[in-house]
Amino acid sequence: xPGLTRSDVEHVAHLARLGLTDDELSLLEGQLNHILDQYTIxxxxxxxxxxxxxxxxxxxxxxxxxxxxESLPVDAVLANAPEREGDFIVVPPVLGGD
Amino acid sequence: xxxLTRLLAHDMAARxxxxxxxxxxxxxxxxxxxxxxxxxxxxxxxxxxxxxxxGADAADARLAAARAExxxxxxxxxPLLGIPIALKDLISVEGGQCTAGSRILEGxxxxxxxxxxxxLRDVGAVVLGKTNMDEFAMGSSNEHSxxxxxxxxxxxxxxxxxxxxxxxVAVSAFHAPLSIGTDTGGSIxxxxxxxxxxxxxxxxxxxxxYGIVAFASSLxxxxxxxxxxxxxxxLLHAIAGRDExxxxxxxxxxxxxxLHLPAGDDEAAGALRGKRLxxxxxxxxxxxxxxxxxRIREAVSALEGAGARVEEVSLPHTDYGLATYYIxxxxxxxxxxxxxxxxxxxxxxxxxxxxxxxxxxxxxxFGPEVKRRIMLGTYALxxxxxxxxxxxxxxxxxxxxxxxDVLWEQGFDALVAPTSPSVAFRxxxxxxxxxxxxxxDACTLPVNMAGLPGISIPCGLSEGLPVGLQLxxxxxxxxxxxxxxxxxxxxxxxxxxxxxxxxxxxxxxDPAAPTxxxxxxxxxxxxx
Numbered sequence: 001x002p003g004l005t006r007s008d009v010e011h012v013a014h015l016a017r018l019g020l021t022d023d024e025l026s027l028l029e030g031q032l033n034h035i036l037d038q039y040t041i042x043x044x045x046x047x048x049x050x051x052x053x054x055x056x057x058x059x060x061x062x063x064x065x066x067x068x069x070e071s072l073p074v075d076a077v078l079a080n081a082p083e084r085e086g087d088f089i090v091v092p093p094v095l096g097g098d
Numbered sequence: 099x100x101x102l103t104r105l106l107a108h109d110m111a112a113r114x115x116x117x118x119x120x121x122x123x124x125x126x127x128x129x130x131x132x133x134x135x136x137x138x139x140x141x142x143x144x145x146x147x148x149x150x151x152x153g154a155d156a157a158d159a160r161l162a163a164a165r166a167e168x169x170x171x172x173x174x175x176x177p178l179l180g181i182p183i184a185l186k187d188l189i190s191v192e193g194g195q196c197t198a199g200s201r202i203l204e205g206x207x208x209x210x211x212x213x214x215x216x217x218l219r220d221v222g223a224v225v226l227g228k229t230n231m232d233e234f235a236m237g238s239s240n241e242h243s244x245x246x247x248x249x250x251x252x253x254x255x256x257x258x259x260x261x262x263x264x265x266x267v268a269v270s271a272f273h274a275p276l277s278i279g280t281d282t283g284g285s286i287x288x289x290x291x292x293x294x295x296x297x298x299x300x301x302x303x304x305x306x307x308y309g310i311v312a313f314a315s316s317l318x319x320x321x322x323x324x325x326x327x328x329x330x331x332x333l334l335h336a337i338a339g340r341d342e343x344x345x346x347x348x349x350x351x352x353x354x355x356x357l358h359l360p361a362g363d364d365e366a367a368g369a370l371r372g373k374r375l376x377x378x379x380x381x382x383x384x385x386x387x388x389x390x391x392x393r394i395r396e397a398v399s400a401l402e403g404a405g406a407r408v409e410e411v412s413l414p415h416t417d418y419g420l421a422t423y424y425i426x427x428x429x430x431x432x433x434x435x436x437x438x439x440x441x442x443x444x445x446x447x448x449x450x451x452x453x454x455x456x457x458x459x460x461x462x463x464f465g466p467e468v469k470r471r472i473m474l475g476t477y478a479l480x481x482x483x484x485x486x487x488x489x490x491x492x493x494x495x496x497x498x499x500x501x502x503d504v505l506w507e508q509g510f511d512a513l514v515a516p517t518s519p520s521v522a523f524r525x526x527x528x529x530x531x532x533x534x535x536x537x538x539d540a541c542t543l544p545v546n547m548a549g550l551p552g553i554s555i556p557c558g559l560s561e562g563l564p565v566g567l568q569l570x571x572x573x574x575x576x577x578x579x580x581x582x583x584x585x586x587x588x589x590x591x592x593x594x595x596x597x598x599x600x601x602x603x604x605x606x607x608d609p610a611a612p613t614x615x616x617x618x619x620x621x622x623x624x625x626x
Contacts, residue, residue, distance in 0.1 A: 056549025
């Protein structure tokens with residue numbers, strides 16, 4: 001597996017929506033590559049015929065009846081909003097930038 | 099006059115029933131201890147005196163009503179009624195903060211109770227407050243909290259373990275007889291070992307995760323800390339069981355035997371006779387502290403002396419556990435932590451557009467370990483790398499789980515192993531290399547990967563610091579684990595290390611003592 005370049009690290013940071021400083025990016029480049037080295041051990045195992053485990057509990061498709069129930073009051077939900085207008089959360093512009 | 103904080107929860111319960119003490123007296127004694135020590139230990143992020151006193155008074159009213167009704171009503175009272183408890187600060191308590199040890203949730207007030215909070219309220223336990231933790235449960239030392247590290251009361255220059263360091267210290271330092279933590283790769287068991295107390299990670303699905311801040315959803319479990327096995331079992335009984343709001347919460351019935359572990363040592367020791375215990379050779383990891391290994395082997399001898407048959411076994415894929423866990427857990431975390439974006443709750447940084455807000459809020463308010471793991475997880479799931487990393491790790495997870503299944507099929511009742519390869523380490527000792535820190539969980543994370551229950555119980559000291567013995571069971575076998583643990587507790591009840599208190603408790607009470615952050619800074623200065 002090839003290692004991460006600085007440009008890879010920047011790309012991943014952008015995917016994760018993390019605004020990182022140059023120092024952080026440099027430090028992470030080294031640390032992430034060091035951790036990725038630990039993963040190479042997995043290549044020793046032949047897992048071609050092995051099914052993946054997504055969860056260890058044998059439950060599937062837990063459903064309930066589609067009936068309306070009481071939920072949290074709107075005020076309780078919006079109480080933590082950084083900026084609120086009526087029943088809406090005010091958000092920064094999504095399109096068009098500044 | 100007994101120091102109420104030194105009692106075990108079941109002894110407190112007995113005194114509440116006779117009226118010898120009140121829940122209010124218990125609450126005040128513990129609140130005072132927590133407040134007194136918090137500068138030195140930093141175990142608590144919130145100490146809710148008003149809420150605790152109100153809860154204690156309500157418990158006292160229930161006790162009085164039962165006593166007025168008659169002896170049958172008193173017997174029917176729940177064992178945890180009126181007992182003080184601490185909750186890790188990623189457990190929602192309505193109207194209270196829930197920081198998950200992070201700045202990105204600073205000021206967030208939970209609008210609802212977690213399922214386990216509701217259960218604890220129902221039984222009348224008294225929540226004293228919320229405890230410090232590694233940020234988003236990512237860590238093995240509590241040094242990654244945005245609110246400062248936590249000190250170990252056994253040696254104030256050492257860590258208590260993590261990520262549930264605050265909850266472990268609260269119990270170890272006698273601020274509460276009971277506390278709740280979470281365990282994704284060892285975050286209950288490892289701090290229990292490092293602080294000399296009992297800590298259990300239940301089977302995945304045993305306790306509802308509703309209202310608990312999620313780290314890795316296929317691995318996270320909630321579990322009890324206590325100073326003895328009977329107390330831990332009673333606490334598990336109170337919080338376990340199906341909750342329809344967590345679709346990974348299993349319908350498995352919760353055994354009442356958890357409330358009836360034997361009080362007498364002879365009877366308790368009987369649980370060990372004839373039991374087949376496996377000792378996995380791969381858990382005696384390279385680099386393990388030889389004196390810790392000695393304590394584990396002494397514990398094994400004690401178990402054999404009580405009639406258990408201990409055989410060396412193999413879990414051949416153990417060495418692949420670290421890589422597997424550090425792909426799966428960060429991958430799941432990268433998805434779970436995508437919600438922290440400064441939009442609906444928490445601080446919002448960044449002026450300008452929404453992208454700028456995300457980058458600033460997440461970049462500045464997540465700590466370095468969290469960002470490291472989000473990056474790892476994002477990479478492992480990204481296009482072109484998913485098969486090589488995440489899918490591969492999920493397949494190796496199957497192999498790790500099958501290693502344990504083979505042993506249960508062979509008829510082993512449980513496995514016995516170290517919890518941690520070392521005792522509590524100095525602040526800063528493992529911060530330079532993330533992998534060094536990750537290795538603290540080498541003996542615990544495979545148990546999460548397999549979804550199995552695991553408990554850490556004290557088994558002695560090494561150079562004055564606690565050592566933990568880990569027992570691992572088949573799925574849903576918590577009752578067996580507790581019975582075996584109670585048995586071990588019984589056969590070691592007169593060991594000289596039993597009843598020893600953390601060596602630096604008195605120093606922790608000094609109002610002029612340095613904070614753990616100050617101690618850590620002083621140590622890092624001397625690491626030049």
